Amino acid sequence: MSVAKPPLASGRLTLKQALLTLLIAIVISLIAGSIELLGHASSMRENVQQRTSQQLAIVNGAAAEAAFQLNPDLAHQIAFGLFSNSEISQVAIRDDFGRALAEFYPTQPNASNWLSKQLFGDIVYHEMPLRYYMGSDTPEATVGEISLSLDTVYLTREFLARGYAVVGRSILEAFLLSGLVIALFHIFITRPLLKVHAAITQTDPTRPGQWPKPTLKGHHDDELGHLVESLDHLLNEFQAGLAQRDHLHQLSQYDGLTGVANRRHFDMFLAQQWQWATRAKQPLSAIFIDIDNFKEFNDHYGHSMGDDTLRAVATVLNQCIDSSCDLLARYGGEEFICVLPGKDANEAMNIANCLRQAILSLAIPHAYSSTHSHLTASMGIATTTHEQPLSPDDLLNKADQQLYHAKRRGRNRIEIHERPA
Numbered sequence: 001m002s003v004a005k006p007p008l009a010s011g012r013l014t015l016k017q018a019l020l021t022l023l024i025a026i027v028i029s030l031i032a033g034s035i036e037l038l039g040h041a042s043s044m045r046e047n048v049q050q051r052t053s054q055q056l057a058i059v060n061g062a063a064a065e066a067a068f069q070l071n072p073d074l075a076h077q078i079a080f081g082l083f084s085n086s087e088i089s090q091v092a093i094r095d096d097f098g099r100a101l102a103e104f105y106p107t108q109p110n111a112s113n114w115l116s117k118q119l120f121g122d123i124v125y126h127e128m129p130l131r132y133y134m135g136s137d138t139p140e141a142t143v144g145e146i147s148l149s150l151d152t153v154y155l156t157r158e159f160l161a162r163g164y165a166v167v168g169r170s171i172l173e174a175f176l177l178s179g180l181v182i183a184l185f186h187i188f189i190t191r192p193l194l195k196v197h198a199a200i201t202q203t204d205p206t207r208p209g210q211w212p213k214p215t216l217k218g219h220h221d222d223e224l225g226h227l228v229e230s231l232d233h234l235l236n237e238f239q240a241g242l243a244q245r246d247h248l249h250q251l252s253q254y255d256g257l258t259g260v261a262n263r264r265h266f267d268m269f270l271a272q273q274w275q276w277a278t279r280a281k282q283p284l285s286a287i288f289i290d291i292d293n294f295k296e297f298n299d300h301y302g303h304s305m306g307d308d309t310l311r312a313v314a315t316v317l318n319q320c321i322d323s324s325c326d327l328l329a330r331y332g333g334e335e336f337i338c339v340l341p342g343k344d345a346n347e348a349m350n351i352a353n354c355l356r357q358a359i360l361s362l363a364i365p366h367a368y369s370s371t372h373s374h375l376t377a378s379m380g381i382a383t384t385t386h387e388q389p390l391s392p393d394d395l396l397n398k399a400d401q402q403l404y405h406a407k408r409r410g411r412n413r414i415e416i417h418e419r420p421a
């Protein structure tokens with residue numbers, strides 16, 4: 001019996017797992033990268049604010065001097081120094097009347113976008129009053145102010161440069177991690193599973209207990225090892241079930257003593273073959289075989305010897321028929337019957353001669369036989385043909401009648417209902 005074997009799904013599980021792992025790794029890496037970027041944005045804002053305050057504090061004294069002296073050159077020099085910082089887009093130093101002593105503006109307007117507004121919108125503008133110390137007996141006076149605006153576009157660009165690096169690194173990490181997980185998954189799960197699959201597809205369904213049980217190194221105590229053991233148990237149970245089924249089939253179809261077909265098998269076979277012969281207009285013959293004086297044999301040689309003899313007779317009778325199409329059955333007691341589909345009376349007679357000779361050739365001594373010094377059998381043949389049809393019952397009755405005649409006419413002989421012309 002052959003079964004359709006599914007194709008080996010090599011790699012499909014690995015591919016599915018690879019895609020899933022990669023997806024999960026990328027999502028996790030992006031989330032981790034985003035958290036890292038948020039932290040980076042926060043610390044960048046703090047640093048920028050700190051640097052700006054420090055710069056303003058550093059130049060405060062000089063700027064106050066310039067504002068006090070109303071010295072535009074000094075103010076210009078201080079403002080220019082601040083303006084040369086890439087992070088600063090606008091600087092102004094004013095006197096206490098608000099008049100500009102020095103001012104620097106970007107040549108192009110600051111094109112801040114949504115992201116730059118979100119990141120640095122609230123820390124763009126910084127100003128500091130310019131306080132001038134005029135002596136210990138005079139309180140500090142405010143002589144002007146210094147203000148500056150941060151270049152949010154520049155700061156955002158810096159932030160994005162870091163962001164791209166973080167995202168790139170995260171995706172690279174995701175690929176490396178996925179590759180590692182996929183390789184391990186393939187080695188520890190997919191490959192053993194493919195081994196189990198291959199073993200199952202190689203299993204002969206008629207002999208499941210002899211399946212090529214795979215050895216999974218390192219998986220004795222895990223789920224894969226348990227899977228193989230469960231499969232092994234299942235297949236062996238299946239094998240035992242098949243053996244039981246075969247045994248029951250043997251019991252229901254074959255004679256326990258001789259091993260040839262039993263009466264039940266014979267009845268079914270005759271009914272089927274008779275219908276076939278009728279439809280195909282083919283002959284069908286039956287030969288009754290009855291061991292001569294078997295009661296005496298049993299009485300003198302013992303029942304056990306009688307059993308052995310019945311087995312030996314069945315064996316040699318079987319050798320005279322074509323078991324691919326004919327059937328030898330134990331009809332009851334020491335009586336056998338041959339059903340010969342497609343064989344006419346001539347062919348049946350030839351086979352009967354073979355049967356009779358086969359029993360004689362066993363040369364089983366029968367000192368108490370009324371007909372012969374050795375074991376013999378009598379036979380009756382009947383044939384149904386398209387021209388002279390007989391029902392199954394009539395066929396058996398005619399063969400039985402011929403057997404009766406053979407017994408009456410001295411035993412160890414063959415009688416035929418339809419003698420060949």
Ligand SMILES: Nc1nc2c(ncn2[C@@H]2O[C@H](COP(=O)(O)OP(=O)(O)OP(=O)(O)O)[C@@H](O)[C@H]2O)c(=O)[nH]1
Nearest residue numbers: 290291292293294295296298303304306307333334
């Ligand atoms: N050992 C053994 N004997 C069996 C078995 N079945 C039937 N017999 C014996 O076969 C014998 C048949 O005896 P009969 O029916 O009188 O026929 P026979 O002695 O062969 O005489 P003819 O048929 O007239 O030659 C009986 O003694 C049965 O006990 C069996 O399975 N084993």
